[in-house]
Amino acid sequence: MSFRPTENTSSASKLALEIKGISKAYGRFPALKDVSLQAHDKEFLALLGPSGSGKTTLLRVLAGLEEPDAGEVRFGGEDFLSLPVRERKVGMVFQHYALFRHMTVVQNIAFGLTVRKRAEKPSKSEIKDRVEHLLQLVQLEGLDKRFPSQLSGGQRQRVALALALAIEPRMLLLDEPFGALDAQVRRELRRWLRELHDRAGVTTVFVTHDQEEALDLADRVAILKDGELVQLGTPNEVYEHPKTPFVFDFLGQACRMAGVVEGGRLRVADWESEAPKGAPQGPVEVFFRPDEVAFAPADGTGLAAEVFGISQRGPDVRIDCRIGGEPMELQAHGPSLPPGVATGLSVRIKPLRPKVYATG
Amino acid sequence: MTDRFTAAPVVRPLNDPWPRRPRLVEHSVLPGFKLSLGITLVYLALIVLLPLSLLAIRPWELGFDGIVKTLTDPRVASALRLTFGISLLAALTNAPLGLLVAWTLTRYQFPGRRLMDALVDLPFALPTAVAGIALTAIYAPTGPLGALAEKVGLKTAYSPLGIFIALVFIGLPFVVRSVQPVLQDLDKDVEEAAQTLGASDLQRAAYVVIPAIGPALLSGISLAFARAVGEYGSVIFIAGNLPMKTEIAPLLIVIKLEQYDYAGASAIGCAMLAISFGALVVMNIAQIYLARRGRA
Numbered sequence: 111m112s113f114r115p116t117e118n119t120s121s122a123s124k125l126a127l128e129i130k131g132i133s134k135a136y137g138r139f140p141a142l143k144d145v146s147l148q149a150h151d152k153e154f155l156a157l158l159g160p161s162g163s164g165k166t167t168l169l170r171v172l173a174g175l176e177e178p179d180a181g182e183v184r185f186g187g188e189d190f191l192s193l194p195v196r197e198r199k200v201g202m203v204f205q206h207y208a209l210f211r212h213m214t215v216v217q218n219i220a221f222g223l224t225v226r227k228r229a230e231k232p233s234k235s236e237i238k239d240r241v242e243h244l245l246q247l248v249q250l251e252g253l254d255k256r257f258p259s260q261l262s263g264g265q266r267q268r269v270a271l272a273l274a275l276a277i278e279p280r281m282l283l284l285d286e287p288f289g290a291l292d293a294q295v296r297r298e299l300r301r302w303l304r305e306l307h308d309r310a311g312v313t314t315v316f317v318t319h320d321q322e323e324a325l326d327l328a329d330r331v332a333i334l335k336d337g338e339l340v341q342l343g344t345p346n347e348v349y350e351h352p353k354t355p356f357v358f359d360f361l362g363q364a365c366r367m368a369g370v371v372e373g374g375r376l377r378v379a380d381w382e383s384e385a386p387k388g389a390p391q392g393p394v395e396v397f398f399r400p401d402e403v404a405f406a407p408a409d410g411t412g413l414a415a416e417v418f419g420i421s422q423r424g425p426d427v428r429i430d431c432r433i434g435g436e437p438m439e440l441q442a443h444g445p446s447l448p449p450g451v452a453t454g455l456s457v458r459i460k461p462l463r464p465k466v467y468a469t470g
Numbered sequence: 471m472t473d474r475f476t477a478a479p480v481v482r483p484l485n486d487p488w489p490r491r492p493r494l495v496e497h498s499v500l501p502g503f504k505l506s507l508g509i510t511l512v513y514l515a516l517i518v519l520l521p522l523s524l525l526a527i528r529p530w531e532l533g534f535d536g537i538v539k540t541l542t543d544p545r546v547a548s549a550l551r552l553t554f555g556i557s558l559l560a561a562l563t564n565a566p567l568g569l570l571v572a573w574t575l576t577r578y579q580f581p582g583r584r585l586m587d588a589l590v591d592l593p594f595a596l597p598t599a600v601a602g603i604a605l606t607a608i609y610a611p612t613g614p615l616g617a618l619a620e621k622v623g624l625k626t627a628y629s630p631l632g633i634f635i636a637l638v639f640i641g642l643p644f645v646v647r648s649v650q651p652v653l654q655d656l657d658k659d660v661e662e663a664a665q666t667l668g669a670s671d672l673q674r675a676a677y678v679v680i681p682a683i684g685p686a687l688l689s690g691i692s693l694a695f696a697r698a699v700g701e702y703g704s705v706i707f708i709a710g711n712l713p714m715k716t717e718i719a720p721l722l723i724v725i726k727l728e729q730y731d732y733a734g735a736s737a738i739g740c741a742m743l744a745i746s747f748g749a750l751v752v753m754n755i756a757q758i759y760l761a762r763r764g765r766a
Contacts, residue, residue: 175662195665202666208659212681222667225677270663277667 126151126313127172127281132181134167141167142178143337149315149330154307156328157317160360164337165317169283172315173202185280201274201312205286207266209258215269216241216254222277244272247306264295271303275310282307282314288323300327321361325349333357355467358397365438367413369396371466379434381413381460390468398461401426401441405448405457412458420453433459522743528736540737545713546722550738553719554745556630557698560637561645561691567638568645568694569687575646576653594643598703605636606707628710633718636704641694648690652683685761692753699746 127149134142142164149155157165170176172183174195183190190198210218219241223232232240245251248268258266267287274282287303288296304327307314318324324331325345332342341353352358355366369378371394376385378396406412415438419430427447429440440459442448451457529537540546575587593601609616609626619626626632656679664674680687702720709716719742726735 173662173666175665195662196668196670198666199668200666202663204659204663206657206659208657208663210660210664210678210681221664221669221677225664225667225669225673273663273667 124151125149126153126186127155127315128182128184129168129172130182130184132168132171132178132183134164134171134176134178140337142171145181145334145337145339147332147339147342149313152311152313154304154314154316154327154329156324156331157315157334158319158321158324158331158360159334160319162336163334165319165334166285167337168334169285169315169317172281173200173283174198175202199277199279200281200283201277201279202283203267203270203274203285203287205289207258207263207270207290209266209269209273211258213257214254215245215250215256215258215261218258218269219244219272219276221273240276244276247275247309248272249302263291264299267291267299271306275312279312282310282312284314284316286317286319288318288320296323303327325361333360335360352397352465355395355397358465358467363400363439363441365398365400365440365461367396367433367436368469369394369466376464376466378464379413381411381458383460383464386464386466389466393469394466395469396461397465397467398463400439401443402462403440404460404462405451406460407450408456408458410458412460415457415459417451417453417455417457420447420451431457431459525736525739525743529733529740531733532737536733537737540734541741545717546719546738548714549717549719549722550741550745552630552633552717553699553742554749556633557637557695557701558749560634560641560698561695563634563638564641564645564694565687565691568642568690569649569683571642572646572649572653576650590643590646592643593640598640598701599707601639602636602704602707605632605639605704609635609708627708628712628716630716632708632710633705633716636708637698637701640701640704641698644693644697645687645690648686648693649683652686653679656682681760685757688753688757688760692750692757695753696746696750699742 125148129148130146132142132145133140145164145168147155157168159165167176171178172190174190174193178191185198210221213221220237223237223240226232241254245254248271250265250268250272253261253265258269261269267290270287284303288299291299300323316324316328325348328345330342330344331348333340333348335356341348341357343351348357349361352361358364359366367378369376371377371385371389371391374385376383376389376394376396404412408414413433415431415433417429417431419428421428421430422444425444427442427444429442429447429451431438431440442451529540532540541550571590575583575590596604606627607613609619609632611617611620611625611627613627616626624631626635660682661674661678664678669677700720702718702724705718706721709718709721711717711721719738723735723738726732726738
């Protein structure tokens, strides 16, 4: 995983979006519980969470398509909730493109301009220029006369983005925009979207359930679970210092073991080490990434493990082992195996950067 | 330079298959094509084509001049004008109203929605004569609505307006039932997208909803129109059937039949058939054009 340098989010830059205490329930099911967060001007903010975490609901509240039961949304200091959808000037990109299928690409992109009131409507030639510029921006020159059904998924999503950008939105909202695309196209579009964001310089809120996408793309990531904001921070912060076991688990693969912290020492099974800073006392849950381990010979220190399977998967090697009878999946970066590791051997495993959370 | 003399191998681009003799019937993976086509042809011939071709043959007993004379008879011409004119008017009236009913039934949740939904089908299910008697009872000068209309100087029953009311009544379900499923399946996303892009409710309806349901609406209109042209039962009660004023073409056919003027009746029938067919063809072409836009 690659990380963007953190200086991208200078806390000095001015606040654009302020969300305060938003709650929303569908019948008796609470979709959002007292969510508060801010986005800076021109920031790229990702709302990350599993399905049902309320991230899409929050996005729809920002767009005005959903009305919260309580709370406040301000944009540039202005009360956003009192504005109807069409006056918010937010560009929204939907997961399933939401293009007008009886219109050509050009007509689609120009839609937001052609529906303006006469006084604010740009002239025909202005619209034409703007559309041409956008077509260039989303790299769809030459496809202007096509209908959406004649485009590929990736092309459709780029049209959807041009559509949203055409109104010169104050904020760009993206609802799992790459959800319906295959992995290759996704990765390409992700790069491209980030570049586009940097060039257009518009505050962007991006909903996704794909942690890799969020970490790769966003300036800051807001992690939601069951309608609550669990953690907010730069990709590096949330990955390196997950606040809860849920965040640790959600942001990557995790190995989990029970342990005890006593007098500044962490004890897990037959392995003892110095407890990480700020670790809670008493029984704890120990988390570590399957690839952040060191292997030692059986007579060294660490968790005693029995290797019972090794398989090469692309650039990585999966090492199946048993620790105290429990199967565990570890990872090493190929192409060669760590020394002393082979099927059927006993080894010792030392988690390099264990995270410790109080049990319960 | 030997290859100058060897024949170049024929290389065809991948997307250009070998030319083959155009086939009348494209091969389908579904079995039973011949059987199903055979049954379809026989069935259509028996049910539709045979009776209609007999209808087309019959009038020639009168000779060409006779047919022209029958159809240019002022009473016949006026009946044809009345039938097609009011049918078209009724179908066009049902377009916005039926659309509104379908819209209300699909877009809003309210108590009694299901009952209302069932009510729409009633004109389908009712024997047309029953509908005619019911409508006449209400719209006759002595009926509740008829008396009311009389006060403002409107004659409802026994006038073209009465015919119009009957035809609107029987045409409504066709429009509603054609549009409703399409409206139901319409992507909410697209409307929401239009909203975020600044479209007003009216613009949303005009640019997003109507184009999407256009083909279905048109098909509903043509069905309502076709039904109205052939409607007999409900109209003859309310129309009053005054020759040259409120006499519809189907009634004229019945009158001719009662006078044993079979050829004359067939002549009017043929004329109706030709006009109806022409109108349906035009509407179908329009529908295909609308449906093809954006789906090529």
